[in-house]
Amino acid sequence: xxxxxxSSSVLQPxxxxxxxxxxxxHSATPASQKQPEPIYSKKTEIQRQTVRxxxxxxxxxxxxxxxxQLLLQQQQQQQVSGLxxxxxxxxxxxxxxxxxxxxxxxxxxxxQQMQQILxxxxxxxxxxxxLLQQQQALMLQQQQLQEFYKxxxxxxxxxxxxxQHAGKxxxxxxxxxxxxxxxxxxxxxxxQLQQQHLLSLQRQGLLTIQPGQPALPxxxxxxxxxxxxxxxxxKEVTSAHTPEEATGNNHSSLxxxxxxxxxxxxxxxxxxxxxxxxxxxxxxVHTPKRESLPHEEHPHSHPLYGHGVxxxxxxxxxxxxxxxxxxxxxxEHALDDRSTAxxxxxxxxxxxxxxxLAKDKERLQAMMTHLxxxxxxxxTAPQPLNLVSSVTLSKSASEASPQSLPHTPTTPTxxxxxxxxxxxxxxxxxxxxxxxxxxxxxxxxxxxxxSADIAQNQEFYKNAEVRPPFTYASLIRQAILExxxxxxxxxxxxxxxxxxxxxxRRNAATWKNAVRHNLSLHKxxxxxxxxxxxxxxxxxxxxxxxxxxxxxxxxxxxxxMQSSHAYCTPLNAxxxxxxxxxxIPLYTTASMGNPSLGTLASAMREELNGAMEHTNSNESDSxxxxxxxxxxxxxxxxxxPLDPEEAEGPLSLVTTANHSPDFDQDRDYEDEPVxxxxx
DNA sequence: CGCGAAGTAAACATAC
DNA sequence: CGTATGTTTACTTCGC
Numbered sequence: 001x002x003x004x005x006x007s008s009s010v011l012q013p014x015x016x017x018x019x020x021x022x023x024x025x026h027s028a029t030p031a032s033q034k035q036p037e038p039i040y041s042k043k044t045e046i047q048r049q050t051v052r053x054x055x056x057x058x059x060x061x062x063x064x065x066x067x068x069q070l071l072l073q074q075q076q077q078q079q080v081s082g083l084x085x086x087x088x089x090x091x092x093x094x095x096x097x098x099x100x101x102x103x104x105x106x107x108x109x110x111x112q113q114m115q116q117i118l119x120x121x122x123x124x125x126x127x128x129x130x131l132l133q134q135q136q137a138l139m140l141q142q143q144q145l146q147e148f149y150k151x152x153x154x155x156x157x158x159x160x161x162x163x164q165h166a167g168k169x170x171x172x173x174x175x176x177x178x179x180x181x182x183x184x185x186x187x188x189x190x191x192q193l194q195q196q197h198l199l200s201l202q203r204q205g206l207l208t209i210q211p212g213q214p215a216l217p218x219x220x221x222x223x224x225x226x227x228x229x230x231x232x233x234x235k236e237v238t239s240a241h242t243p244e245e246a247t248g249n250n251h252s253s254l255x256x257x258x259x260x261x262x263x264x265x266x267x268x269x270x271x272x273x274x275x276x277x278x279x280x281x282x283x284x285v286h287t288p289k290r291e292s293l294p295h296e297e298h299p300h301s302h303p304l305y306g307h308g309v310x311x312x313x314x315x316x317x318x319x320x321x322x323x324x325x326x327x328x329x330x331x332e333h334a335l336d337d338r339s340t341a342x343x344x345x346x347x348x349x350x351x352x353x354x355x356x357l358a359k360d361k362e363r364l365q366a367m368m369t370h371l372x373x374x375x376x377x378x379x380t381a382p383q384p385l386n387l388v389s390s391v392t393l394s395k396s397a398s399e400a401s402p403q404s405l406p407h408t409p410t411t412p413t414x415x416x417x418x419x420x421x422x423x424x425x426x427x428x429x430x431x432x433x434x435x436x437x438x439x440x441x442x443x444x445x446x447x448x449x450x451s452a453d454i455a456q457n458q459e460f461y462k463n464a465e466v467r468p469p470f471t472y473a474s475l476i477r478q479a480i481l482e483x484x485x486x487x488x489x490x491x492x493x494x495x496x497x498x499x500x501x502x503x504x505r506r507n508a509a510t511w512k513n514a515v516r517h518n519l520s521l522h523k524x525x526x527x528x529x530x531x532x533x534x535x536x537x538x539x540x541x542x543x544x545x546x547x548x549x550x551x552x553x554x555x556x557x558x559x560x561m562q563s564s565h566a567y568c569t570p571l572n573a574x575x576x577x578x579x580x581x582x583x584i585p586l587y588t589t590a591s592m593g594n595p596s597l598g599t600l601a602s603a604m605r606e607e608l609n610g611a612m613e614h615t616n617s618n619e620s621d622s623x624x625x626x627x628x629x630x631x632x633x634x635x636x637x638x639x640x641p642l643d644p645e646e647a648e649g650p651l652s653l654v655t656t657a658n659h660s661p662d663f664d665q666d667r668d669y670e671d672e673p674v675x676x677x678x679x
Numbered sequence: 680c681g682c683g684a685a686g687t688a689a690a691c692a693t694a695c
Numbered sequence: 696c697g698t699a700t701g702t703t704t705a706c707t708t709c710g711c
Binding site: 681682683684685686687688689690691692693694695 | 697698699700701702703704705706707708709710711
């Protein structure tokens with residue numbers, strides 16, 4: 001499974017693989033640890049792809065927005081052109097301006113580019129088709145228009161120049177100015193409306209806009225910016241990305257830009273890549289489109305709205321137009337616990353992705369460096385690792401003094417912590433971690449387990465020495481449930497831990513003791529005497545019984561009960577979608593193709609739901625202690641062993657539980673992957 | 680502040 | 696006797 005690309009495909013020669021192995025041990029394995037710790041299971045090429053795919057994400061998003069904008073503008077333009085076809089000599093040149101350059105530029109998305117977008121799966125095929133058709137239908141007409149408008153604009157420029165020199169502003173011009181202002185106001189309002197929700201979250205610290213992140217849709221609409229400023233802004237934005245976004249971004253945007261230029265001559269095309277810059281450019285350059293400009297024509301670039309559906313994780317509600325989407329957003333995704341939790345989850349998705357990107361970049365760098373420099377050179381190769389260990393230092397420091405992290409339960413600071421821990425992937429083994437590796441992963445309590453974990457944890461925790469934010473009980477249970485027989489010996493549980501979590505490759509005495517302790521302590525773990533010794537099984541009922549205690553009253557979200565799997569699947573789906581949209585085959589295939597994706601996921605979900613329970617409806621009247629299933633499957637005291645057959649109990653329980661509203665809802669999901677073994 | 684959950688440490692027992 | 700496996704108790708931290 002962990003196979004270094006260098007030894008497997010790219011660098012077949014024995015020497016090289018040895019070299020790399022050497023790097024492995026040199027960097028990732030402390031003297032005390034014999035276990036080879038793979039740098040990462042992925043291949044160099046994929047490393048590049050990852051970096052690139054992530055960086056291209058921004059571009060795709062921009063392209064999507066441009067495309068969406070295009071669609072609207074084309075509709076608008078259709079009307080306009082109907083009114084003012086070039087064949088008819090218009091007597092109001094000033095009013096021609098609105099559809100001039102700024103309007104023309106977005107249309108320059110070519111079918112090829114649309115195709116490109118299609119391939120990126122940003123838009124649904126249907127929508128793309130529609131888009132494409134409209135695009136083609138308008139192409140010819142717009143070419144004519146373009147010529148015409150260009151002329152008109154030149155004419156206008158001339159007129160304006162003359163008028164200004166004359167010190168007089170014609171009525172039309174004033175009118176245009178006021179209309180422009182009005183249009184700006186409208187746009188601003190729309191934008192604000194769109195962003196209201198996110199902004200409110202943001203205000204509460206639930207969303208952080210990372211400096212490195214474009215966060216395009218959240219950019220406040222800058223009024224009164226002159227084109228030069230916009231240009232500058234755009235430059236800054238792009239230059240801000242490019243250094244860290246690697247070359248993929250440059251390349252892609254360059255592609256599009258050049259294509260744009262080639263397909264339509266206007267000089268301002270450089271702006272179109274930034275929807276906002278483009279929008280603002282319109283504001284500054286062209287005049288508003290009088291009354292015929294309905295609200296829907298505003299650039300509805302909302303990251304939560306795309307393809308006519310709400311893109312809120314796990315929602316996918318169909319919203320025919322942007323207005324209904326806004327309604328939907330404000331009604332269904334208001335600022336409540338659920339949204340908050342999902343928001344946090346999404347944050348972690350992003351953070352995980354960023355983390356992964358940073359890690360992979362680092363790895364790639366290390367690999368490159370290592371291969372280009374003397375292999376045995378101790379200084380060069382470990383360099384990134386030194387970085388890592390320094391990070392680890394801070395990590396352990398933060399662990400030593402958890403209070404140093406001022407996190408309020410609602411702030412996103414807590415989820416950040418795993419990020420700082422993240423880079424400790426490769427080593428930290430050398431770190432005599434400060435004292436006992438006490439849990440203190442208070443993140444777990446603050447933050448529901450991220451869906452990112454669900455897909456990424458697999459690889460992540462396998463390689464990163466990050467403490468999994470799950471209780472021992474959950475992990476043990478998961479280990480047992482993953483086994484084909486739903487039963488494991490203690491040693492097998494040990495092995496599962498070490499196999500699945502790099503973290504548990506150290507301090508064996510500690511966590512093994514903890515495992516034993518948990519096995520003995522919790523009634524949900526049942527020891528079964530077997531032919532060849534004793535195995536441990538899980539009593540699901542008991543396991544579930546532990547949970548209600550955590551529930552504290554938050555009456556708000558009863559509806560989540562029935563849609564609670566909308567907590568799990570959507571999260572997963574959200575992640576997958578995010579992955580897919582990011583076109584990261586590495587992770588999608590790696591994690592999706594991995595049958596064990598769901599297994600850990602279920603463990604995570606377990607924790608997730610547990611952590612979320614306090615946000616969930618408690619419905620305490622119906623829950624505690626008396627599930628109907630309990631009658632069918634009496635609680636086993638630890639002393640009375642279960643038959644191996646009875647170990648299947650939980651499974652049947654689960655199926656029944658699907659129909660039990662007051663039973664833990666996630667179970668139906670977490671048991672399907674159970675049969676799949678890890679490797 | 681109290682309580683419970685969870686993690687850690689350790690003593691102890693038992694089987695192999 | 697040493698080790699693995701369990702059991703139990705004590706203590707700490709944390710969230711509620």
